[in-house]
Amino acid sequence: MTKIMTAHISLDKPYQPKEIEEKWYQFWMEEGYFKANPSSKKRPFVIMMPPPNITGALHLGHALTAFIQDVLIRWKRMQGFNTLWLPGSDHAGIATQNVVEKELLKENTSRHALGREKFLERVWKWRENYGRIILTQQKRFGASCDWSREHFTMDEQLSRAVREVFVSLYKEKLIYRGNYLINWCPRCESALSDLEVNHIEKSGKLWHLKYPLEDGSGFMIVATTRPETMLGDTAVAVHPKDKRYQSLVGKTILLPLVQRKIPVVSDKAVDPQFGTGAVKITPGHDFNDFELGRRNSLPMISVLDEKGRMNENAGAVYQGLDRFKARKKILEDLTAQALLEKEEDYTVTLGHCDRCEAIVEPMLSTQWFVKAKPLAKPAMDVVRKKKVKIIPEGWAKTYFNWMENIKDWCISRQIWWGHWFSSALWPFSTLGWPQKTKDLKTFYPSTVMETGFDILFFWVARMMMMGIYFMKKPPFASIYLHAMVRDAQGQKMSKSKGNVIDPLDTIEKYGADALRFTMIALATQGRDIKLAEERVAGYRNFINKIWNATRFARMNLESNFNFKEVSSSKNLSTKTNF
């Protein structure tokens, strides 16, 4: 047998992915193989692609998502399902605004200098550019998604769905306006959700301030890491059982610099071990103080404006000063009045804006909120009753924990471009909702929601709440959460570390199939996917072996071999079974 083969082998060149990939993708598109059919009698298998943000080109994390989903879709398509893989992209409002603003900064101009209309033009230009880049990338990945159903979260159909949802939730009193302490980014000039704030430990200072009692009997010493907020203090609080201060509760403090009278109150939330055991209370700029202020019916004063400057409530001396300049001046003024007891090094945890990294300020603001509890309950029930399966199972516990402690969901954004909600409506708005379309009937709910675990709450949980509320059915039968892509050492890939592997560069070098196979193989091994280029090279060699083996077999076949005879004869079924 060997002799027959070797007689005919001439060694061809190895597999050249580049020549082949474009050709076949084009062919598949032309043949319409990716298109779903809403009238098909076959069982549907539906995946809604997590729409990537248009803030930049796709990275390996996106590639992994595309690979896993494409494997599932191709597999199910070959199994005879009516498959829909719906692609699209997310406008990512504030994030996109920020990248465009960064670009403007390089041109020495700004959003405000350009004005709304010109700025929006720039944003749409960005969207066009990156939308095209992302599309090209997905095609190079081999993604067999139905491009005829592609959506953008800001397109007409989806914006209409957003308006419909807003009005309907408002009518049902699930949306309300309220004064609330929110995370505010003074740079983005926007409210941020809890998830958009990164809490980072930094070395800072703890200042001990002397607050005089009004009756002149002495001082109370309070500690703070943000002295500028003292201008908004409305009380000093102590623990009710703290013997040192029991006689002082009910007395009045004359707040330094502004000479405002504030009470000494007691509250169980005060930690007697922290500092002196007496704490200043600023309900307008601190989350704990906000709650304490509510319990004790304290007034709430905001001393910062939307850009992070001191406002009129801070007093004429400080009004208009940037928060950090005000801090410096206040410390100087307190020192001059001998009211600064001491200064010590201290590690502070500061909230940073996820988008622009500015330090976030808790601020009083009138915002729109969605009442989360009534929406969260059914979203927990369907997981408990296994109507929606979470894979790996371990994440279900995390899901319940988060859902049980869910806070009302601040949905307003002070942005020029974009809206909220849109990504939460993705599983049904993309199918034509609120209209009763054939697509909606056939393809809702999706079969599996496949995404990275990092957006379980950000996105998946919210789709659950909205899907159940508006469609009366959970938006997917199962949730599959995949791992994060890291470098060979297990570190997060980032431009600053210089350890980023670009998916298109890799495809250019080794072919899309090699990258696909590598990442899928790694994705089955736990939480982190540690990717080294050598692995891709290894799988490229493996593909070369398949290539050579098949061509080897072909040469052995001789030219007149024809499978037609076989496929047309009765024994086809036997062979297929095998």
Place this chain on the structure above:
Amino acid sequence: MMFILKELLKLVHPFLPFVTEELWHQLPLSNEKSIMITSFPKFHSKWVNSKAKKEVQMMIDLVSQIRNIRGENNVSPSKFISVTIVLKEKKNGSLLNSYSESIKSLAKLSQMRWQTESLDPKNVIRAALKFGELFIPMTELFDVEEEKKRLQKELAKVEEDMTHLDSRLSTPAFVERAPKDVVQKEKDRFQELKSKKEKLAESLKKMSSL
């Protein structure tokens, strides 16, 4: 073998869509325009059909036996040969019929006959199969006159080698002075050549009687 390759390509298509599509088109596999729209191999337990598996295994055995014999006899890959199979059970005849086209293509056969009556012909190469016995007439495998010439040539060469070796081993100087293992090696080689000579003479005798 080809359908295994075909099923394998389908199996890995979701992971390696591009290379499998290209190979699909390079192989004369089926009428389907793209591997993307073929049906995925079914490996669910209820689909693993042991009967089908057995049948396919039988055909693979047959094809590889024929190929082995072709290989051992240096049969040109472009030459079509005819074979006869003696079956233990008649029911396997229809099975052979249903697979006959693919077997003929894969094993390069001009004709494939089967029968249940036993056969004991001379001048054939035989091989045992699980379900019977395979017979290939020697005349199908090679040109008798050519083969005779080839055998004679080879025989002459072996005899020449033996003469050389024999004279060397009869030289006392070599046997005494050369290292012992070298001497042993040459003796072994002589034995090898001797048995080869016997085999060649046997083949040549058979060939002459054809």
